Amino acid sequence: MNVNTDESKDLDITLEDGAWLDSFDKLLEPRPALRELNILKKEVHASFNRDSSVENSISSKGNESSLLKPSQEWPNDLNEDIQSKSNSISTPLVHRGLKVDPFKCSLSPIGAWRLLYFDKGKNINKDGMCFANQKKRLNCTPLTPSIQIVECDEPVKKTAFNAIQSQDSTPALNRQTNRFQHVTRTRNTRHVCFESTNSKTTQNLKEKSENVVTNEKDDGKGDVRVPSLTLQPGKWRKSISAWRRKQVEKHPNNLAGRQSDKRNSSVEFIGFVGTIVGKRKSIFLKPERISENVLRISTPENHEVWERRVLDRCNQRFPLPFEELYSADKLTNCMKIGEGAYGEVFLNTTSKRRMPDANSTVMKVIPIEGDIDVNGEKQKTFEQILPEVVISVELANLRTDVNSANFTCGFVNVRKVACVKGQYPQHFIKLWEIFDKDKGSENDHPDIFDDSQIYIVLELEFCGRDLESFQFQNAEQTYGALLQIVLTLAVAEQAFQFEHRDLHWGNILLLSTNVKELKFTLDKHTYSVPTKGVKATIIDYTLSRMSFDNCCHYNDISSDEDLFTASGDYQFDIYRMMRDVLGNNWESFEPRTNIFWISYIITKMIDGVKYKNIRSKAHSTYFSKLNNLIGIVMNFNSAIEFSKYLMDSQV
């Protein structure tokens, strides 16, 4: 789901410049005075990543975006005129003053990030790079290169080499552990790109890539059709679902009519090459209790058990009438603020001016159990919604007792979970239509629901804007937010063996605050973290994993091939990295996945988020700290380890 950016403008509750600075900081900061004299304009740090996505989407000929926007049509022939289409790509180098575009070579759109791995080209030499054109697939020297780029066009060789050599970023790859790897393809020009610093890893990656290549389908013209999927950074579920629908529609053996039984806990999609590429299921297991394994079998009795469990969590015995529980007179200052593949998000404020604050309530309305597809997806069942409810409530409970062994306010507060039934209330439909008229909705009109429809409503505390749209004062503030995020993950790791598994910048919310410090307790050790004026909150546990009450709640995405072939941002590498470290067993606990997401967040803080003041001493000091962290974060094995390191280095 994305909160519309225009809407977000109305939600601007960012503190005034310098509101969070103490008086000493203010003495050091000459900017307000200069601004008053109109000598200095407000500074906004532009995002390299974002710019590069945008630029990458536009070819030199002005061709269409190669990024898949949810509303966009996917071209009929992915393979069409591969070489003649846009092959331009932008990189941070352009922003750093390089006049030529060294990446007119169809590298991955993630070039901006990937090049951070190289230390001024020191480890790169021409022999260490290997290229093969399409005819000589993977015909390259596998030993000891720092990078291999396979299946690029021949002319890219020189320009790519020059680009990497002139790169002035600090290295981000942990050269001891060699954990980073990358296999990607762009839509217009096929290539597989590996990164590694030793021959063993390179060899492994080569083997992996050969598998990728073997899975591709030859179209008989010597070209290989690649079901490449380039997604916009951030919320990906809607785009991937739209893409899948498109594949189903255009597939010659269209089996779209084939409906899977919703009680099978699975949704089937017919993929690009005619295979099932996504088999999504949410699983709730209690391995230590045999009765729970019996629950794996879908029977009407079992269905009742799952329903009862969800209702227990709602403190209800049966679903309540939607219209009554959320009547118009209780929601006088309400508006729709976002939408996602699974439902709609409304905001009810306490003030008439509709200025949201921490007293405002966000309502996530998720239709469940119905037979009709909603927004191209099967509706979740009671069984499938239970993990999300349990995880949301238990993580929110980490804030209830400040004296408990593990304490954090960093997960979104759940005020109430309700199960309701009936047609969508008229006042919600009106709000839906206003949103649709103003911003355009991609979701189905809620009048598709009849009076037998059941919904889960999650009532959440309003937590601000997401990391992508929030404007930070400077890097000291982002660093403050980072500490909060890392500690919050650490506390949940300790309490629940928690892994978020989808912590992209749409799932971190930020709200300006006057509170000076926040408390976190990790395994009975209490830490005070200065807020620097922002409060960070983690949301959206759709892919999360946690152990609670002898149960393992997780989402088995092992066969979700689309997600693992997506590209367009470092974010999409993380899904592959998680799959590798978990050995594609999504039930197991591997806290390194939290480290992967922390490394992603740091890169966004360096190269993605918006800053107001980038010239202050505080900004450069903390910006260097972030840069240092990106060089070491992958050495840690868990958020617990990393948070201890950060807190120790605070003093």
Ligand SMILES: Nc1ncnc2c1ncn2[C@@H]1O[C@H](COP(=O)(O)OP(=O)(O)OP(=O)(O)O)[C@@H](O)[C@H]1O
């Ligand atoms: N507590 C909150 N405070 C402010 N905004 C929120 C809150 N919860 C959700 N939102 C907004 O609503 C959007 C959708 O929320 P969320 O990510 O939980 O839904 P989702 O259905 O899981 O989305 P998707 O499935 O598309 O990823 C978020 O991106 C965020 O902008």
